[in-house]
Every structure is written in structure tokens, then in C-alpha cells.
Amino acid sequence: xxxxxxxxxxxxxxxxxxxxxxxxxxxxxxxxxxxxxxxxxxxxxxxxxxxxxxxxxxxxxxxxxxxxxxxxxxxxxxxxxxxxxxxxxxxxxxxxx
Amino acid sequence: xxxxxxxxxxxxxxxxxxxxxxxxxxxxxxxxxxxxxxxxxxxxxxxxxxxxxxxxxxxxxxxxxxxxxxxxxxxxxxxxxxxxxxxxxxxxxxxxxxxxxxxxxxxxxxxxxxxxxxxxxxxxxxxxxxxxxxxxxxxxxxxxxxxxxxxxxxxxxxxxxxxxxxxxxxxxxxxxxxxxxxxxxxxxxxxxxxxxxxxx
Amino acid sequence: xxxxxxxxxxxxxxxxxxxxxxxxxxxxxxxxxxxxxxxxxxxxxxxxxxxxxxxxxxxxxxxxxxxxxxxxxxxxxxxxxxxxxxxxxxxxxxxxxxxxxxxxxxxxxxxxxxxxxxxxxxxxxxxxxxxxxxxxxxxxxxxxxxxxxxxxxxxxxxxxxxxxxxxxxxxxxxxxxxxxxxxxxxxxxxxxxxxxxxxxxxxxxxxxxxxxxxxxxxxxxxxxxxxxxxxxxxxxxxxxxxxxxxxxxxxxxxxxxxxxxxxxxxxxxxxxxxxxxxxxxxxxxxxxxxxxxxxxxxxxxxxxxxxxxxxxxxxxxxxxxxxxxxxxxxxxxxxxxxxxxxxxxxxxxxxxxxxxxxxxxxxxxxxxxxxxxxxxxxxxxxxxxxxxxxxxxxxxxxxxxxxxxxxxxxxxxxxxxxxxxxxxxxxxxxxxxxxxxxxxxxxxxxxxxxxxxxxxxxxxxxxxxxxxxxxxxxxxxxxxxxxxxxxxxxxxxxxxxxxxxxxxxxxxxxxxxxxxxxxxxxxxxxxxxxxxxxxxxxxxxxx
Numbered sequence: 001x002x003x004x005x006x007x008x009x010x011x012x013x014x015x016x017x018x019x020x021x022x023x024x025x026x027x028x029x030x031x032x033x034x035x036x037x038x039x040x041x042x043x044x045x046x047x048x049x050x051x052x053x054x055x056x057x058x059x060x061x062x063x064x065x066x067x068x069x070x071x072x073x074x075x076x077x078x079x080x081x082x083x084x085x086x087x088x089x090x091x092x093x094x095x096x097x
Numbered sequence: 098x099x100x101x102x103x104x105x106x107x108x109x110x111x112x113x114x115x116x117x118x119x120x121x122x123x124x125x126x127x128x129x130x131x132x133x134x135x136x137x138x139x140x141x142x143x144x145x146x147x148x149x150x151x152x153x154x155x156x157x158x159x160x161x162x163x164x165x166x167x168x169x170x171x172x173x174x175x176x177x178x179x180x181x182x183x184x185x186x187x188x189x190x191x192x193x194x195x196x197x198x199x200x201x202x203x204x205x206x207x208x209x210x211x212x213x214x215x216x217x218x219x220x221x222x223x224x225x226x227x228x229x230x231x232x233x234x235x236x237x238x239x240x241x242x243x244x245x246x247x248x249x250x251x252x253x254x255x256x257x258x259x260x261x262x263x264x265x266x267x268x269x270x271x272x273x274x275x276x277x278x279x280x281x282x283x284x285x286x287x288x289x290x291x292x293x294x295x296x297x
Numbered sequence: 298x299x300x301x302x303x304x305x306x307x308x309x310x311x312x313x314x315x316x317x318x319x320x321x322x323x324x325x326x327x328x329x330x331x332x333x334x335x336x337x338x339x340x341x342x343x344x345x346x347x348x349x350x351x352x353x354x355x356x357x358x359x360x361x362x363x364x365x366x367x368x369x370x371x372x373x374x375x376x377x378x379x380x381x382x383x384x385x386x387x388x389x390x391x392x393x394x395x396x397x398x399x400x401x402x403x404x405x406x407x408x409x410x411x412x413x414x415x416x417x418x419x420x421x422x423x424x425x426x427x428x429x430x431x432x433x434x435x436x437x438x439x440x441x442x443x444x445x446x447x448x449x450x451x452x453x454x455x456x457x458x459x460x461x462x463x464x465x466x467x468x469x470x471x472x473x474x475x476x477x478x479x480x481x482x483x484x485x486x487x488x489x490x491x492x493x494x495x496x497x498x499x500x501x502x503x504x505x506x507x508x509x510x511x512x513x514x515x516x517x518x519x520x521x522x523x524x525x526x527x528x529x530x531x532x533x534x535x536x537x538x539x540x541x542x543x544x545x546x547x548x549x550x551x552x553x554x555x556x557x558x559x560x561x562x563x564x565x566x567x568x569x570x571x572x573x574x575x576x577x578x579x580x581x582x583x584x585x586x587x588x589x590x591x592x593x594x595x596x597x598x599x600x601x602x603x604x605x606x607x608x609x610x611x612x613x614x615x616x617x618x619x620x621x622x623x624x625x626x627x628x629x630x631x632x633x634x635x636x637x638x639x640x641x642x643x644x645x646x647x648x649x650x651x652x653x654x655x656x657x658x659x660x661x662x663x664x665x666x667x668x669x670x671x672x673x674x675x676x677x678x679x680x681x682x683x684x685x686x687x688x689x690x691x692x693x694x695x696x697x698x699x700x701x702x703x704x705x706x707x708x709x710x711x712x713x714x715x716x717x718x719x720x721x722x723x724x725x726x727x728x729x730x731x732x733x734x735x736x737x738x739x740x741x742x743x744x745x746x747x748x749x750x751x752x753x754x755x756x757x758x759x760x761x762x763x764x765x766x767x768x769x770x771x772x773x774x775x776x777x778x779x780x781x782x783x784x785x786x787x788x789x790x791x792x793x794x795x796x797x798x799x800x801x802x803x804x805x806x807x808x809x810x811x812x813x814x815x816x817x818x819x820x821x822x823x824x825x826x827x828x829x830x831x832x833x834x835x836x837x838x839x840x
Binding site: 007009010011012015016018019022023026029030032033039041042045046048049052053056057059060061062066069070073074077078080081084085088089092093 | 106110111114115118121122125126128129132133135136137139151155158159162163165166168169170172173176177269273276277280281283284287288290291292294295296
Binding site: 101107108111119120122123125126127137138215216221224228229233240 | 484514520521
């Protein structure tokens, strides 16, 4: 039915290890949430969330096994979102009123 | 010229990823608002965040992560021609989605019962940062919950297609694309969870 | 025409599974979808023009002339919503793009034909919702097409229905972009490399990315208006801790890139036309291709130049003003390359080229006035005046719409298999060009004199230029009627056109006029680049 294209099969073992890693990171972030690091608490929380999201994207969503085109596109989408949030802060972070 | 009947597997995936980008940006707009208001009202967000039940939130996170796992497994199962296992795993994914929604129903129910909902008299008496926090909470988890519901329905449709052999080990892109959608819904929650439940 | 050609049904006649009107509204043929869109957007354009004429009639004298304040507010709101969301944004991609992108790529159809049909159905659904918002309840929205808070939150007009319509129209636009990106990646004929794609295709590719990445922000923004109106959440309400300026950020994060959704495809059309009618290879193919991508990217960085007077920080004002200058660079690259293509070319002055040249002139004026509004210092004086109205009509109408008219006159023989009367077309063009400048140049003057936009009443000192502008609107109307009537007569009674009346080199000119359902009679062969004209008169594939 398809033209000859590789289909990548991600094995049960790998997916299970990823799930365990996700559970562990969830525990870490909950624990980190009870420690007051001030401003850095948000940074830590977002870093852990990004680590979890990366596991989901690369393994569950197979991005690790896709060609460069997919990886560039995904990066582009997140860069654009970062610009939307970041450039808004040129305004919000520098208000004087 | 005769009509080309070959399906394009890679093309179908590109199309799905492009659609996922639109979902990322759709939620992204709300994250723009969240980030600005977190910057503006750090203390009120901290205070209001403590009123959310971290046990419910953590449980829901684990439920969604597990549902992503079962979804990913269902694809592997189908690719290995194990139709029955695929269908079992899709069913588990749907059940976990329903568990998430039931949890959400109780969480929201409790808040609404205590008079905390958009434009409620009790909420309006609170500091502005808390009004905004709960406003964002309802809008963002509400939009997310809607996507969980839609996702569960799509998984059900794909389950039926697998049962009827319309989606098979040699033509499985429908399950794979459904998985992509479901993982995105999981990813949004991965960010929502710490930002609402663990704001210190 | 050989015997197999004369037996082949054109896409107009090849009905497929359904018959009659159902063979059109349930089609998955990209060419039929292109025609459905073409006739839809042109109909909405006509409605938008009529509202515009009524607005100009109201403005011919101070005070209430034909309508009162409330109706005038509804006029400019509906004029904007129709022109932007129902006409210009879909215009070129959904009509000419759908008609010709697959053929230019040597493909049979787009990547997702059924999603293509869904896109048109969503367009029609959005249209119906907008129409409902005009004629029910407390009447048409009066907020301006920008739906700024706080007014959009508490006006009792039909904002809810209208923004739902806009949401659905956004979804329609996203699907078109998604389809085209995938088509260009996956459906090119086997030999065609990225560096051999016609530049119209490159422009649709860049536009597709903006449609996919920017439109969802419009989606969430209008959803939030709906949520605010129905639930009173307060995300933009200062009484509840919200910031109305954040609404403007979200709105313009989409709506600035949106203007590149509008103009980049038109630039693609101009890039197709100029080399054909200069009989010369396009100057700087790679630069033009990359400039489309550069405009798409740079255009996503500058949105807050619509907000210089909104109360945002001075830091943001300066940064966004600086960034805005950058977008001018890739646009200028295109203009320079078009002019360099014409230089020492063998110019064939036909209607398509007239529209392309008008595009360059009018878009350049629009772009130069863009520098005035993009510089924060001067913008303080002209923001929300008629200068802005003149600026965006020069770029969108003088740019995109003239570009679309050029595309219509260029591809007309391929779509209909007939040729229109070129003399009448030229006359119509002349009337349009003159009328356009009489209508819009006074607005630049009025703006600098201080005339605010969205006002139906004004001080007597502004009246002279308003009268000139209104007369200009009548000249434009005459030009439009003549232009469309001429094309209509061409459809009905035009001389049969062959495969390649312009001796162009892109693949659509190798197939029949009009093309058959599967686009080509035989698998197309890539024997020359899209702008290589040498020997084309003797090339059997193109005659």
C-alpha cells in the first residue's frame, strides 16, 4: 500500500523505560515544588517539564526516528512560540507605570 | 494519465505535525498570558496555587502519562500485526482519558462549590492576581479538557477502524497520527501541571 | 489539437461521482475548489466594495450625510471583516493557488484533496455566521475589525456570532496552508528539485507557514473575546487584574503576519508575470525564493508596531520600531529583482504586465508610507489617522488585489480556454489605476492634516480631500465594473485560446486550456526551467 518507506517500530522496553523516567521526573518536580527557590522555582519547574516533554516528543511521538525535516519543523514551531512570549516581555517587563 | 492511488505515509505525518503546530500555538497564546501575569502577580499566584489540590494534579499527571504510554504501545502492537493487543491498548488509553476527565470534574466541582468560578462574587472579592490566576486556571484547563474529550472520541473512532480492518499493520498512519494528537494533549498538561499546582 | 486532446473532458465538464451542483460542492478536484473559492471571494469583494462606496458617500460631507454614527461604525467594522477575512486572506492562495500550484509542480492534485474541500466548507460556514451577525439581534458589530477590548467585551452588538465566524475562517485558512506546505514537500514531479519550483510555489510555501504558525493566535484571541463576553473571566479587564494591552499583543501577533499572508502570494504572481512579459529569465531566483521565507520570518517579529501609542513600554516601542525596518529589506530585494528582470528585456505590454507594474508602483508607495508608520516618532502623529488607512489600502488593494487582478488576466486563458478583449482590459486597468490614486492619495494628505480614522463626522477643513477621495471611489467602481464585465464577456464569447498564448515556461502552459481533471494528458516532462524561454515557440510540449 505504501511506497517503500521505513516504518520505525519503537519497542515495548524502550517505551516502558521512558514511562518510568517520566514518573521519576514527575516525582522530582513535585518535590522541587515544595522548596522555595524564589524566582528560580519557575525556571526549575519549566526545565523539568521540558525534559518530560522532550521524552514524549522524541520517543512516544517517534521524533528521534524521523528525518531532519521533522526535527527542524518542530524546532521552528517552538522557536516561534518563544518569540511570541519573549518579545511580549519587551513590553511587560519594562513598564514604568 | 491514470489516477495515482498510492497513499503517502510521510505526507500524512507531515500534515498531522503541521496541525499539531497549530495546537501548540493555540495553547501558546494562553501561555503568553500566563507568563505575563505570573511576572506581574508572583505572590498572588503562589497563594492561589496552594488552593489547588496537588494530589489530584499529580494523579492526573500520572494518568495522562500512562495513557500516552498505552497509546504509543498500541502503535507498536499494530505494527507487529497484533491487532487484539492494539485494540486493548487503545481501550486502556480511552479509559485513562475518562479517568482524567472524571478527576477534573471533581476538582472543578469542588472549586465551584466553594464559590470560585469566573466572575463569581467570592472570587471578585479577592486580590486581582488571584482572580487572574483562577481565570487562567479555568480557561487553560478547560481548553485542555476539551482536547482530552475530543482525543478520547478520536481514539474511539480509530479503535473501530482497527476492529474493521480499515487500519492495519501495513496501513497504520491513522493510529500513528491519533497517537501524535494524544501525545500533544499530554504535553500541554506536562506544562500546565507545574504552572498551576506547583507554583511556589 | 490531436484526437486524444479533443476527446478529453476539461475539468469544467468532468463531473465524477456526483452530478449538477453536487459535482461542484462535493468535489475534491483542486481546480474546481479553486473556482468555488474564486467566485466566493470575488462575490464578497463586491459586497465589501459596496460598503466602501457607502462609507465614502457618507464622508463626502461633514456630519451625518446618509447614515448615523452607529450605522457608520457597523459599516467600517463589516467592511474590514469582509475584506480581510472573507476576501483578501483567502484570495490568491485559495483561488489561484488551488488552481495552479499542483499543475506547476507536475502533480495531479494537492496532498489532502478532502481537507481542501473541508477548507472551502469552513469558509462558507464562517461566511454564514458573519452574515447572521449582520442581520440578527442587536445588529452588526461596531468595534472595528480589530475587536479591541474593552469595547468588544460590552458592546451589545453581535460580536459573539461574528468572532465565532472569524474563528472558523481562521481554521479554513490554516487548512489551506497545511495542505500547500505538504503538497510542495511531497507532490512535486520526480525530477523537480526545490530550485526548479516556480517562484509562485515558493511564495505559497512561505505563506503556508505563516498560515499555520500565526493563525492559531487569532483563534485563541477571538475565543477569549467570546469567553470574556459570556463568562466575564477578566483576563483583559483592569478591574479584575487584567491588562487590555495584552489583548492588543495577542491580536497583532496574528494580524501583522496576516498582512504577509495577504501580500506574499501576490508577490509570487508578479514574479510569475514579469519574466514572461520581459521574455527574460527572472533575475535572482534564489534571492527571491529566500526573500519570501525571510519576509515570513521577519514579519513575525514586529507586531507591536501597531501599538506604539497603546501604553506599552518605551523599550518595546524602540525595539519593535527598529525591527520593523528589517522587514523592508527582503521586500526591496524582490522589487530590485523585478526591475532587473525588466531591464533590457523584450517587453510585451499586455494586461497581466500592466497589473504587475501597477503592483510595483502602488506597493512601493504603500511600503514607503509604511516607513512613516513604522518609525515610532512619526507614528505618534499619524497613528489612527487617515494616513494609516491610505497606507494599508496602498499595500493591500494596490498590492495584493492588483496582483490578483494581474493573476486573473494572466491565467484567464488557461482557466477558461478563451481570451478576453485586451483593449478593454487595458482601458479598465487605466481607469482603475487613476481612480485608485484619486481615492487613496488624499487619505495620506488627510492623515497628515490630522483627520482621524473611523470618524463619520469631521471639521470643514478636511472636506476638500474627502470630496476628491469619494470621486475617486466612483472612478474605481467604474473600473472594477468594466474589468469584471470584460472578463465575463471573455468567458462567454472570447476567442479560443491555445495551450500557451503568452509563451510562458511553467508546466501549466504545457497542458490543455482548460486543463483536464487529472491536469495532464500524459506524465509531464521537465524539459526546461520555469523561466527559460529560449526556443519555446518551437517546443512541442508548450504549443
